[in-house]
Amino acid sequence: MPIEFKKKPGIVAYLTAGDPDLETTLAIALAAIDNGADVIELGVPFSDPLADGPVIQRASERAVALGVRLVDVLEIAQRLRAARPACGIVIFSYLNPVVRMGMTKFCVAAAAAGADGVLLTDLIVEEAGEYLAEMKANRLAPVFLAAPTSPDARLKAIAEASKGFVYAISRVGITGTQQKIASDAAELVTRLRRFTEPFGIPIAVGFGISSAEHVRAIGEFADAAIIGSAIVALIEMTTPTEAPAAVGRFIADLRA
Amino acid sequence: MSITAGLTSPMVSPVDAKVGRFGIYGGRYVPETLVAALDELEHAYGEADADPAFHSELDGLLHHYCGRPTPLYFAKRMSEQLGGAKIYLKREDLLHTGAHKINNALGQGLLARRMGKHRIIAETGAGQHGVATATVCALFGMECVIYMGEEDMRRQELNVFRMRLLGAEVRGVGSGSATLKDAINEAMRDWVTNVRETYYILGSALGAHPYPTIVRNFQRVISREARVQILEQEGKLPTAIVACVGGGSNAIGAFYEFLGDKDVRLVGVEAGGRGTTLGDHAARFQTTGGGLPGVLQGTYSYVLQNDAGQVATTHSVSAGLDYASVGPEHAMLHDSHRAEYTSASDAEALAATSALARTEGILPALESAHAIAEAMKMAPKMAKSEVIMVNLSGRGDKDIGILAREMDLQGAKS
Numbered sequence: 001m002p003i004e005f006k007k008k009p010g011i012v013a014y015l016t017a018g019d020p021d022l023e024t025t026l027a028i029a030l031a032a033i034d035n036g037a038d039v040i041e042l043g044v045p046f047s048d049p050l051a052d053g054p055v056i057q058r059a060s061e062r063a064v065a066l067g068v069r070l071v072d073v074l075e076i077a078q079r080l081r082a083a084r085p086a087c088g089i090v091i092f093s094y095l096n097p098v099v100r101m102g103m104t105k106f107c108v109a110a111a112a113a114g115a116d117g118v119l120l121t122d123l124i125v126e127e128a129g130e131y132l133a134e135m136k137a138n139r140l141a142p143v144f145l146a147a148p149t150s151p152d153a154r155l156k157a158i159a160e161a162s163k164g165f166v167y168a169i170s171r172v173g174i175t176g177t178q179q180k181i182a183s184d185a186a187e188l189v190t191r192l193r194r195f196t197e198p199f200g201i202p203i204a205v206g207f208g209i210s211s212a213e214h215v216r217a218i219g220e221f222a223d224a225a226i227i228g229s230a231i232v233a234l235i236e237m238t239t240p241t242e243a244p245a246a247v248g249r250f251i252a253d254l255r256a
Numbered sequence: 257m258s259i260t261a262g263l264t265s266p267m268v269s270p271v272d273a274k275v276g277r278f279g280i281y282g283g284r285y286v287p288e289t290l291v292a293a294l295d296e297l298e299h300a301y302g303e304a305d306a307d308p309a310f311h312s313e314l315d316g317l318l319h320h321y322c323g324r325p326t327p328l329y330f331a332k333r334m335s336e337q338l339g340g341a342k343i344y345l346k347r348e349d350l351l352h353t354g355a356h357k358i359n360n361a362l363g364q365g366l367l368a369r370r371m372g373k374h375r376i377i378a379e380t381g382a383g384q385h386g387v388a389t390a391t392v393c394a395l396f397g398m399e400c401v402i403y404m405g406e407e408d409m410r411r412q413e414l415n416v417f418r419m420r421l422l423g424a425e426v427r428g429v430g431s432g433s434a435t436l437k438d439a440i441n442e443a444m445r446d447w448v449t450n451v452r453e454t455y456y457i458l459g460s461a462l463g464a465h466p467y468p469t470i471v472r473n474f475q476r477v478i479s480r481e482a483r484v485q486i487l488e489q490e491g492k493l494p495t496a497i498v499a500c501v502g503g504g505s506n507a508i509g510a511f512y513e514f515l516g517d518k519d520v521r522l523v524g525v526e527a528g529g530r531g532t533t534l535g536d537h538a539a540r541f542q543t544t545g546g547g548l549p550g551v552l553q554g555t556y557s558y559v560l561q562n563d564a565g566q567v568a569t570t571h572s573v574s575a576g577l578d579y580a581s582v583g584p585e586h587a588m589l590h591d592s593h594r595a596e597y598t599s600a601s602d603a604e605a606l607a608a609t610s611a612l613a614r615t616e617g618i619l620p621a622l623e624s625a626h627a628i629a630e631a632m633k634m635a636p637k638m639a640k641s642e643v644i645m646v647n648l649s650g651r652g653d654k655d656i657g658i659l660a661r662e663m664d665l666q667g668a669k670s
Contacts, residue, residue, distance in 0.1 A: 047432065047566040048552060050441040051287040051448065057431060069564035095285055095551045100565030122285045122551065126275070147289035149451060154291065172289050173449035 003088040003116045003141060003164040005038050005202055009215060010224030011254060012165075012204050013037040013247075014092065016059035016232055018045055018068030022076055024240040029080050031248035032231075036255050038224065039088030039165075039204075040080065041119065044073045046094040051121050053176030055229040059236065070097040070106070074113045081114030090117040090143060090164070107134035117141030117164040125157045132161060143167055146192050146203075148184040159195035165224065166196055170207045176229050178208035186221045215254045227254065276465020279591060281584035284464040285551045290444075293451045298466040300371045305473070310366065317362055321395070322352040324359075324477065328485035328645070334615040334632075341495065341638035343631050345618070345648040346482050346510065355621065355650030356478060356506045357388040361457055363474035365392035368455035375399045375450065378457045379443040381408055381436035381502065382576035382623060383415025384650055385459030390424035392457075400424040403443040407434040408575045415654050433569040436502075436579045440553050460503025461583035464554030468584055475509025482645060483513050490643055496521035496634065499647040500626040501597065502538070502576045504583035506649035511595060521596065524586060525630045527572030528599035534560060538570040540582045541590050541597035549587070552580060557587040573602035573658065574622035576650075600629035606662055608632055609652060621650035622658065 004010075013032040017025045029040045045063035049056060070093065077089050091110050098106045098120060110118060118140055123131060125144060135142045141164030146155055149172060159166060168189055171182035189203050196203055205218045206226030218225040231247055238246045276282045284294060304310040318324040327350065331343045348356040361378075368376060376398050380386030386402040393400035402419055406428045409416050419426050432438040440463075447456045461471040479497075486494055497514060499507035501524040511522045529537030532545045540547035540558040547558035552567055560568040560580040572578040589595035600608070605622055608629035613619045620628055624647070631646045638644070652659070 048437065048441055050444045050553065053445075061431070064566055067564075071564075096559065096561065096567070097565035099550050099556075100548070100561065100563065121287055122554070124284065124286065124288055124291055127283055127285060145288040147287070147291075149289050149292040151292060154288075158288070169289060172451050174445045 002086050003039055005224045007255070009219035009222060010038040010202070010204065011036055011215070011251060012039040012041060012206070012224055012226040013231055013251060014041040014043055014226060014228030016043040016045055016056060016063055017073040017076055018063035018066055019059040019232070019235060020062065020240045020243070021066065022068065022072055024243055026076050026079055027244040028235065028247045030083060031244040032251050033084050033087045035248040035252040037251050039090060041090045041092040041226070042073050042077055044070050044091065044093035044097055046097060049094065051174055053174040053229060055233045055236070056175050059232045070101055074109050077110070077115050078113040089115045090119055091115050092119045093121070095120050095122045103130055103134050107138040107140060111138035111140055115140065117143050119143040119145070119167060121145070125161045128161065145169055146188065148172055148188045152191060155192050156195045159192065159199065159201065162201055165202045165204045166192060167226065168192055168203050168205045168222065170205050170209070173207065175207055177210040177233070181208065181214055181217050185218070189222045212254050212256055276469065278468070278585040279588035281555070281557050281587040282465060282468060283556050284554065285556065286464045286554045287448060289448050289451060290464070293447070294464055294466065296371070301367060301466055301470050304367055304370055310370070314363055314366055318359065318477065322358050322362065323350060325481045326350050328482055328489060330489070331616050334612065335635065337615055338632060338635040340635040340640060341642040341644045342640070343635055344486065344494070344643060344645045346478060346645060348478060348506065348647060348649045349618070349620065349624065349651035353384070353388045353391050354653065355384040355388070356475060356509060357385040357459060358391065359477055359509070360459065360471050360474040360505060361385065361388035361392045364457040364470065365396055365398070368398070368457065369396055371455065373453060373455035375454045376457055377401045377403070377443050377446050377454055378459060379403045379436065379439040380459060381439070381578060382574065382621070383408065383412040383419065383654060384576065384621070386424070386426070387415050387418045387422070389457050389459070390419040390422035393424060394422045401446065402426045403429055403439040403446070405434040405436060405439045406430045408436065408439070411658055412575050412654055413657065435570070435575065437553070437567065444553065460505040461508045461585060462503040462553065462555060462581065468555065471505050472508045472512060472585060475505050476512045478506070478509040478647060479511060479513035482510065486643065486645060492643070493517050493520050494643040494645040495638065496523055497645045497647070498523045498525060498627045498631050498634070500525045500577060500623050500649060501582060501586060502527070502579050502623060504586045506647050508583060508585055510647035515594065522589070522594065523630060524595055524597040525626045526597060526599040527574060527577035527626060528601040528604070529571040530602055534562070534568045536571050537599065538572045538578050538580065539599040542599060547581070555581070555584045557581050557584040558590070573605060573662065574626065576621070576623040577626065598630060600626040604629040609659065610663065618648070619652035620648055621652045622655045624649045
């Protein structure tokens with residue numbers, strides 16, 4: 001399994017697949033990896049992204065309007081895997097497109113595409129029986145979210161069910177950038193660590209991370225930083241031709 | 257409709273089978289951040305429901321403040337004109353604020369107060385749930401933010417003014433189709449951001465567990481009263497109960513106490529809109545061009561969607577029925593055939609509005625007019641000894657602007 005954070009903190013880069021188009025998404029993913037990203041989260045655009053802030057909502061809306069589908073995202077994953085055998089690839093989706101495809105079919109296809117893991121935003125551990133069985137059968141890593149509001153009993157269940165890494169949400173709220181990393185984040189990671197440690201599963205912190213300063217701060221208590229909206233906003237502001245290089249520089253600067 | 261192969265029970269596991277399920281439907285599909293709040297709500301509701309003082313306060317307010325029990329009215333002229341079954345109307349339109357929505361808003365408002373939450377948020381489609389929530393917040397002195405699609409704000413403008421008069425902040429939502437679904441997305445984003453101090457009063461029997469159960473239980477009062485009333489007035493149960501179904505709260509409230517009466521037909525009426533093509537209606541249970549099981553906004557139910565799992569846009573002349581999914585309990589009742597679901601078109605709903613206004617002097621909400629339209633189709637085919645009970649879920653004052661445009665009332669003589 002290539003989900004590995006060699007340097008600390010690791011970098012996970014989220015991309016809304018198909019924004020501005022699928023070819024550019026692939027080019028951006030390659031640039032992100034070549035400039036230090038350890039894992040690419042390929043976001044499946046969805047009509048109703050209720051956990052996302054305005055930046056990812058807009059990206060999702062654009063990609064949905066282009067007709068980008070889950071199968072297209074898996075195809076990008078496959079091409080990314082062929083081009084970069086050592087990078088981590090996580091398929092990041094709301095549940096409904098996966099339900100529509102069928103859970104079994106999706107897991108088989110994701111594994112065949114060379115994905116390492118899957119994160120389903122609106123699937124919590126209690127509802128994940130069949131999902132976990134299919135993930136296991138296909139040797140995929142189920143990545144679950146942990147939130148500052150999750151009590152310890154839930155964090156324990158999340159740590160036990162997760163593979164690859166646990167996605168710790170830095171603060172209550174939706175995706176989007178912020179000035180400072182909330183104190184919630186360190187407190188959550190400390191609580192979560194008790195439960196992930198026995199399994200040796202790393203903790204990646206996401207939501208609101210947009211600068212080298214944030215990444216350094218995350219590095220003091222967590223294993224990796226997840227950058228989403230900041231990258232998606234950068235893609236929104238640049239042309240498709242400029243976007244890969246711009247994202248590459250941005251990722252390189254995060255570790256500078 | 258058969259569930260597509262491979263989707264029969266895509267998420268039912270031994271763990272989730274026990275909580276918040278209606279057959280294979282329902283459940284809790286939300287971002288992790290909200291789970292603790294849903295657990296807290298479930299716990300608080302369980303305690304309140306077991307507390308006689310909670311029920312006595314709610315019943316007192318429903319009686320003295322809202323005007324319950326609502327009448328069960330025999331629509332004699334309409335029945336005679338149709339020449340078949342006797343049509344009775346359960347007059348939820350006579351409740352304070354003009355629709356059944358207050359039953360739930362008041363119940364959840366009391367629950368929020370009991371939980372010590374002072375900031376209330378809600379979504380609204382036609383504006384009736386928004387008005388009911390704003391009313392309850394005024395009554396209890398709570399801060400109130402209502403999310404409403406911009407398209408719905410335009411077509412239900414009077415209710416926007418009412419909410420503002422009551423002291424609520426109305427936030428327009430311009431994303432997607434700018435209707436109810438988009439308002440729910442935005443309300444959920446607010447909730448996930450302010451989850452520690454905010455109570456989300458969901459307005460229909462939708463969303464993640466425990467909402468479908470809570471909302472249904474606060475709406476059960478409709479059928480609890482109606483069952484006694486029809487037995488008093490007719491000495492027997494109705495042949496059929498008819499209610500419109502958007503999210504489905506008035507319908508589940510009207511059906512619930514009759515579920516065990518196997519001879520009573522339960523008929524839900526969806527919005528047929530302007531055609532059967534996806535995007536032109538909100539008829540989730542329609543055989544062709546209808547919904548498929550999926551997950552939207554916290555629950556597993558029928559969802560109007562394309563073959564890639566993107567949720568479809570919907571259309572209805574009535575904002576309150578204009579929604580891509582449906583409450584999970586209705587999905588179960590549909591599959592088990594305990595309830596039947598049909599639809600009425602925009603044109604049929606408008607004609608029914610006019611018919612009820614002119615035969616009975618009652619102006620129904622466009623939502624409720626869908627149920628009237630179905631009763632008008634059913635009654636002539638039934639014997640005069642049979643009884644149809646229609647849940648008249650709301651009154652039509654809010655729709656005057658739409659009716660004026662659609663029916664050319666400015667110059668019409670007929």
